[in-house]
Amino acid sequence: MSWETVIGLEIHVQLSTKSKLFSGGSTEFGAESNTHVDLVDMGLPGVLPVANREAFYKAIRFGLATGANINQTSSFDRKNYFYPDLPKGYQITQMEQPIIENGSIKISVDDYEKKINITRAHLEEDAGKSIHDMFEGETGVDLNRAGTPLLEIVSEPEISSAKEAVAYFKAIRQLVTFLDICDGNMAQGSMRCDVNVSIRKSGDKELGIRAELKNINSFKFIEKAINFEINRQIKLIENGESVVQETRLYDSDKNETRSMRSKEEANDYRYFPCPDLLPVIISDKELKEIKENLPELPEEKEIRYVNEIGLEESEATIIASSKTMANMFEEASSKTDDAGLVAKWLVGDVSALLNKNNIDIDESNLSPENFGKLIERISDGTISGKIAKSVLEEVWETASDVDQIIESKGLIQIQDENLLENVAKKIIESNPDQVKAYKSGKDKLFGFFVGQVMKETQGKANPKTVNEILIGLLK
Ligand code: ADP
Numbered sequence: 001m002s003w004e005t006v007i008g009l010e011i012h013v014q015l016s017t018k019s020k021l022f023s024g025g026s027t028e029f030g031a032e033s034n035t036h037v038d039l040v041d042m043g044l045p046g047v048l049p050v051a052n053r054e055a056f057y058k059a060i061r062f063g064l065a066t067g068a069n070i071n072q073t074s075s076f077d078r079k080n081y082f083y084p085d086l087p088k089g090y091q092i093t094q095m096e097q098p099i100i101e102n103g104s105i106k107i108s109v110d111d112y113e114k115k116i117n118i119t120r121a122h123l124e125e126d127a128g129k130s131i132h133d134m135f136e137g138e139t140g141v142d143l144n145r146a147g148t149p150l151l152e153i154v155s156e157p158e159i160s161s162a163k164e165a166v167a168y169f170k171a172i173r174q175l176v177t178f179l180d181i182c183d184g185n186m187a188q189g190s191m192r193c194d195v196n197v198s199i200r201k202s203g204d205k206e207l208g209i210r211a212e213l214k215n216i217n218s219f220k221f222i223e224k225a226i227n228f229e230i231n232r233q234i235k236l237i238e239n240g241e242s243v244v245q246e247t248r249l250y251d252s253d254k255n256e257t258r259s260m261r262s263k264e265e266a267n268d269y270r271y272f273p274c275p276d277l278l279p280v281i282i283s284d285k286e287l288k289e290i291k292e293n294l295p296e297l298p299e300e301k302e303i304r305y306v307n308e309i310g311l312e313e314s315e316a317t318i319i320a321s322s323k324t325m326a327n328m329f330e331e332a333s334s335k336t337d338d339a340g341l342v343a344k345w346l347v348g349d350v351s352a353l354l355n356k357n358n359i360d361i362d363e364s365n366l367s368p369e370n371f372g373k374l375i376e377r378i379s380d381g382t383i384s385g386k387i388a389k390s391v392l393e394e395v396w397e398t399a400s401d402v403d404q405i406i407e408s409k410g411l412i413q414i415q416d417e418n419l420l421e422n423v424a425k426k427i428i429e430s431n432p433d434q435v436k437a438y439k440s441g442k443d444k445l446f447g448f449f450v451g452q453v454m455k456e457t458q459g460k461a462n463p464k465t466v467n468e469i470l471i472g473l474l475k
């Protein structure tokens with residue numbers, strides 16, 4: 001029997017507003033527990049929420065960038081449930097009239113591209129956090145996160161494999177970071193996702209029964225959890241049993257999913273319009289202003305890099321793939337006339353280090369400013385390309401300042417022709433056999449002499465000057 005996988009993702013994106021969705025409480029991450037909590041976030045009786053317009057503007061940017069409908073009138077509902085980190089006893093969300101509907105995003109997987117439709121994206125408030133590891137035998141509640149604005153992005157059930165799901169998540173992350181509406185920091189929980197997975201017989205029209213995998217927060221785990229779940233469901237069905245609709249938890253230590261609770265239905269939550277909040281109306285003027293100030297998106301960047309700056313298409317694709325990488329390129333390009341050199345370093349040595357360490361550029365120690373300095377020092381002749389490599393490696397390990405590394409290690413390129421000529425003469429004198437062979441036509445040996453001079457100067461000689469000197473001496 002051949003089976004087809006169907007996946008739909010619900011991604012919670014933490015919007016990078018300064019204050020919360022319904023209060024003036026700060027959204028800053030990492031503060032001491034319960035210090036960023038307003039009366040509204042505590043759910044005290046008698047206080048009223050006020051909607052933060054900035055959150056709407058950020059949501060609208062996402063809608064515009066995905067070609068979606070922007071509902072200029074949207075409203076809030078209460079989703080009722082009990083949990084210690086939700087003191088009000090309900091979450092304020094948009095059930096009936098979400099701000100965004102019917103968008104789409106392009107993903108690329110291996111050698112094909114696919115469009116994934118986005119059903120809706122709605123605003124809602126985050127809950128607090130239960131802290132299980134701080135007090136012996138007791139659970140603490142930290143409400144700092146309560147009320148932080150989230151944009152929940154819901155995809156159509158059109159994703160067909162774990163790989164596509166990861167590609168979709170990455171595309172959303174790329175977009176929200178370029179739009180500057182979320183910092184994309186997965187380790188801090190700025191993006192979290194619930195994965196709905198079902199299988200059906202190949203060719204079937206009807207959807208199978210799904211399991212919902214909760215709160216998976218890394219690319220690697222999305223892929224593993226889905227693949228585990230697909231196999232589990234196939235085995236069940238092939239053994240004559242059936243999948244039950246339920247919420248499952250992915251355990252990354254054991255690489256398995258476990259049942260958490262049976263899936264709740266919408267009516268379990270007793271949704272009703274939030275009586276404390278009026279519908280929010282976005283004027284044509286506001287919408288126009290947001291449209292006009294939309295930042296440059298990855299695809300537009302890619303085209304500009306090729307057409308206006310003259311990069312190879314493959315270089316432009318890699319560089320425009322992440323906001324940090326694009327920032328680095330643009331920052332460093334302003335320090336030199338040679339944008340091609342900048343691209344070469346990013347696509348070459350920097351990407352190689354990223355691959356080797358299997359990290360994203362924003363997780364690395366390399367900052368756009370420091371990378372810009374590195375390029376500046378190469379193009380003004382302070383250091384050779386070879387030394388630059390070792391400086392880059394040092395920055396990679398220690399995040400130290402490029403100029404400081406160059407100075408403290410005495411890496412400044414040797415330009416002094418007299419000094420270099422003396423070194424070259426010494427090399428020629430001590431290698432008579434190679435000189436003879438070279439002069440009788442073994443041209444390739446030229447590289448040997450260059451190499452020896454570089455070695456003698458610990459890689460600090462200016463290679464161009466060395467070449468010129470050796471050509472003269474070996475005539
Ligand atoms: P709920 O809000 O109860 O989780 P929704 O109908 O809003 O349910 O769907 C949530 C997500 O689940 C969407 O991304 C949707 O595409 C996906 N989904 C719905 N049905 C299935 C299914 N049978 N198999 C896989 N994904 C599904």
Ligand code: MG
Pocket residue numbers: 010194212
């Ligand atoms: Mg759900």
